[in-house]
Amino acid sequence: MEFEYSQKVKDLQVKLTRFMEEHIYPNESLYEEQLDKHDRFAVIPQVLDELKHKAKEAGLWNLFLPESEYGAGLTNTEYAPLCEIMGRSAIAPEVFNCAAPDTGNMEVLVRYGSDEQKEQWLKPLLNGDIRSCFSMTEPDVASSDATNIQTSITKVGDEYVINGTKWWSSGAGDPRCKISIVMGKTDPDASRHEQQSMILVPLDTPGVTIKRMLPVFGYDHAPHGHAEIEFKDVRVPVSNLIWGEGKGFAIAQGRLGPGRIHHCMRTIGAAERALEELCERVSEREAFGKKLADQGVVREWIADSRIEIEQARLLTLKAAYMMDTVGNKEAKSEIAMIKVVAPNMALKVIDRAIQAFGAAGVSADQGLAAKWANIRTLRLADGPDEVHRRAIAKYELAKSQERREMHARERTF
Structure with missing residues (x-):
């Protein structure tokens, strides 16, 4: 293993560090001030959009994706020191469109999504036009074992019907959050690791209810937040299933x-x-x-x-x-x-x-x-x-x- 970073990575480290010093650190307090002026889950601080625009112009965008078609074409080893720099500030990862859970959701769509899913959801996520959440954890089961999940995804004609409650769906409080990747069971009788599937559920679909936002040690993490979401007879097209049944x-x-x-x-x-x-x-x-x-x-x-x-x-x-x-x-x-x-x-x-x-x-x-x-x-x-x-x-x-x-x-x- 080589401990020396490539010249490409070194150049990006310099650019990223300079951006952090010139734009991120000086605006951390302003971000909080603008957030506190409004309903913390209703309005996005203006400074955030300004910073994201500057990051795009600087070529510091979607650095996390190894696929050069969508991201910067960096390996995990190359991305590590850059991600570390972003981790110095709570607001930095989103400024560079490298924030969870969007990063994980984009990776899912890049690797497993259909062309239609990529066009509808991946592109706006890559552009930073929308945000997303990931709904796997459930309040009524030990979700550290993902095979325990009870949310049902039942095929009815050309639709899937989803029923269940999820919580700690990070990002769902953001007004820009438009889509959730939901994990549930399509076949409870299949082998233990082939019962689950993942499906795309737009948050404005009838039957989707954000019941509450969950604080962490008293912090609301607005406007991102962590939601408890109820899915009651939620219907989405079969084309929203990712990869296939049993692949969750x-x-x-x-x-x-x-x-x-x-x-x-x-x-x-x-x-x-x-x-x-x-x-x-x-x-x-x-x-x-x-x-x-x-x-x-x-x-x-x-x-x-x-x-x-x-x-x-x-x-x-x-x-x-x-x-x-x-x-x-x-x-x-x-x-x-x-x-x-x-x-x-x-x-x-x-x-x-x-x-x-x-x-x-x-x-x-x-x-x-x-x-x-x-x-x-x-x-x-x-x-x-x-x-x-x-x-x-x-x-x-x-x-x-x-x-x-x-x-x-x-x-x-």
Whole structure:
């Protein structure tokens, strides 16, 4: 594995960093001010549209898609350092049209969508004209096991009828959110991993009701939000089914691999910025007759944070490299490992920064508390830590079994 970034990536890092410094960081407060002036789920801050227009003009748009036909043609390894830069700000990923869940939904449509689906939904998503949500998690079942989902997708003539309740459909609160990819069961009697399907459901379809927006540690994450949605006798054309009946679980696995690593890339960026803010704070403040930076425990915080960030970055790059070279399936253990490591690392770094800022750290002034709350959700989103650890242990035990069988065979000769 090469640790040196290509010249193309280096050039994009420079452009992206300059854009962040000139346009993103100076407008973070303005974004919040404009959001607070209105119903937070009704109006999009004007500055966001202005920034997105500038990002398009700068050629910093849809960088996440490896297909050059739709995106920048970057591999996962090339995209990683760029995604990390975006992760330094809560508003940056959307500015560059690289925000979840749109990224995952666009990847689904690129890989599995029909020409008609791409024309109707992929193009406006690529242009940033609309937004989307992903509806898989359900309130009444343990959704960490996707085979548990109970929402029904029943074929009736030339339509599918959808019934069920979803929640944590991130992005559904946005007034620009026009489409949901819904996962449900088309055949409860099929084999365990072939019962599920995914289908496109426009949110203005009769029978679709957004029941409430769910806060996270008190944060509403407007205008994005996380919705509980009821689907009651919702009818959509059969052409809205993605790929085919029984393909939902396979699509989910294909979608979640890149999604998980993108979260990790952004999380490293958030941790980097928190460490920078920690260092600036302790270099300015004095307590007990000397700078906080000269306190031994504070230096331990800084050292441990740097070590942990570097470890997480290297594992992220290894996972990205394997996804590029041997495929997502072969990289599943590394993807699972980094999905556990990155959020836990970032939470520790951000917590230290909060501690360094004292009371200001838990306020809204610094943004650290909001950042911590957002990243805490990643220990659950796209599979909880426990599920990933279970998978990692399963892979290790399988390798151990293979070694024992190999040694047994050798002893027979």
